[in-house]
Amino acid sequence: MTSSRTNSEHAGAADVHESVSAAWELLLPAAAAPARGRGRALQSALREAVRSGRLVPGTRLPSSRALAADLGVSRGLITEAYEQLTAESYLRSGRGAGTWVSGSVRAAADGARDLAPRGPGTLVDFRPGTPDLSLFPRSAWAATHRSVINRLPHSALGYPDPRGLPELRVALAALLTRRRGVVADPERLLVCSGVAQATTLLGFVLHGRGQRTVGVEDPGSPEHAALFASAGLDTERLPLDDEGLEIASLEASGVRAVVTTQAHQFPTGIAYSAARRSRLLDWARENDAVIMEDDYDGDFRYDRAPVGALQGLDPEHVAYTGSVSKSLAPGLRLGWLLAPASMTDELVDRKRTMDLGNPSLDQAVLADFVVRGDYDRQLRRCQRAYRERRDAMTTALSTYFPGTAVSGIAAGLHIIARLPERYGPEAEFLARAEGAGIALRPLSDCGTVAPADWSIALVLGYAHLAPAEIGRGLRLLAKAQDGF
Known part of the structure; x- marks a missing residue:
């Protein structure tokens, strides 16, 4: 019994000695910090040692007197550091029991994972x-960024209008009217984080109006179903023929909202015929329904002028979406939604509660980029x-x-x-x-x-x-x- 206790005491003393050495090595740079910031530096170094796992849970730390002597600092600095980290749950202590690294702290992982959708090992x-990201106009974008940040008033850096900066909405409205033939009222245009957010916003508003199912093209983009599901909506696949969405199947489905990629159907590549576009709009009018037009790459046509947007024929039944993801870069997360007037206020309210609006500086840069003609040159x-x-x-x-x-x-x-x-x-x-x-x-x-x-x-x-x-x-x- 005596031998066992003696061995345990020796082991405990060895553990403490190892802790002293470890703590001394970890905290020595902080102990050499200027006197005014030394206490904060010691706390930060000790906190990081626990978070990084270099001091593992269950490690007993040396007494404040011993560690202070080891580091050549006042005992008060060590006592204060122990008390602060105990309050933050990094350490635990008890009367007569010493100070230990808390078991509730998990060591931080080395670095951070990159969950971007890339294929590891792909040749x-x-x-x-994905567009060619090397075509992103870095020099022109950087020059515009410098110009904007120098002239932007301080007030523009506050919380923005959730619809988007007025100057960007005006610039986009003119651009979309000219290039895509839409009816673009800047007051009804919402700047969004790409078509993905535009789809989700629309889904929330449709759900709030009592709709539970949205029609989607089959074959079509798998992302539409996932985005609408996040807003609580189911999707019903509707078949295509050589002219576009089959109207008979659409009518039989009973849905009152449908997504189309009519200018360049994804993935088949067809453009809806004029007759099919007309019948699709008739369906929307007869059923007081809404068509979401995903114009994901409408600017890229190689044999003739791009097919005009469906929204231009009936802006009160078509919600038009687009973005700069294919023309500039998806990482900018800048897009737009032009919705029927009857839905605009609900969409703005949802956008406000979702994120309070897109970053003002990025919006201001895109506005200048469009107005100065750089966006047309990029296209x-x-x-x-x-x-x-x-x-x-x-x-x-x-x-x-x-x-x-x-x-x-x-x-x-x-x-x-x-x-x-x-x-x-x-x-x-x-x-x-x-x-x-x-x-x-x-x-x-x-x-x-x-x-x-x-x-x-x-x-x-x-x-x-x-x-x-x-x-x-x-x-x-x-x-x-x-x-x-």
Whole structure:
């Protein structure tokens, strides 16, 4: 019994000695801080030692007298540090029991995880949705930023109008009227964090009005269903034909709200026919319904002028959304929503409670960028680059996958490639592609795919890839397919 207690006391003394050494090493730089800030420096260093895990939970710290002597500082500084960190729950102490690192503190992870949607280990990524981020006009944007921050009044840095800065709403209204043919009243335009937030805002307002289901295109963007679900709404898939959304299916569904990508349907690439656009608007008027028009890449048309926005034909039944995600960069999180007048106040109230508005400085920079003509120049630059990459994609497909049927090439940032039957089955094709480091998105990911005389249909994005990279990727993909 005596031997056991003696061994325990020796072990405890050793632990304390190790703690003294560890604490001395961790706190020595703080102890050398200037006298006026030494107490705060000691507290900060000790707190960080616990948070980082260098002092693990259950570690007994030396007495305030011993640690003060070790560091060459006053005992009062150590006592104050222990008391402060005990109050913050980093340490625990008891009369006669010493001071210990609290077991309730978890060590912080090294660094921070990056959860951005990127494919680790991918050599070439053909998935659609991303522009070429290297085309972002850094110099022009930086120059505009400097100009804006020098002239922006102090008051502009307060909480903004939740609709957006007036100068940006005016600039966007003029831009959208000119380029997309919308009816754009700046008082009804909301600046949003991209189309994603515009969709969610609209979903909340529809839910508040008693609606529970929204129609979506099939095939279509999978993101729409997830965004509406976050607002408590279900979605019903509605089939397409060669002219656009099937009106008979829309009428039979009973929904009173529907999402369309009519200028350049995602993912098929078709543009709604004039007759189908007219019938869609008739449905909205007859049912007092609303159409959400997702104009995600309407500026990018290569064979003729872009198809005009549906909203321009009936602004009281169409909520128009767009963003700079494809023209500038998705990381800017800047977009817009033009809604029917009957919904505007509800949308503004929801936007206010959601985030109090978008950052004022970013809005002011975009406003200047648009007014000075830099945005139009950026669109022209992107159109030239993306047309070249589209041509590189179609040429490489004919070289490495002969017999492939390509559609949707007249506009946008992606194409549909239907590979001949000999390249199937799809599951094996995709598995071989993944093994070769090639990221692909099959058309089947976007909804119902009608049977045809081809076995594999892919949605191939090309905007973010240089022409040489497109050729390299398709060459690697062909090599990965046994014998092809």
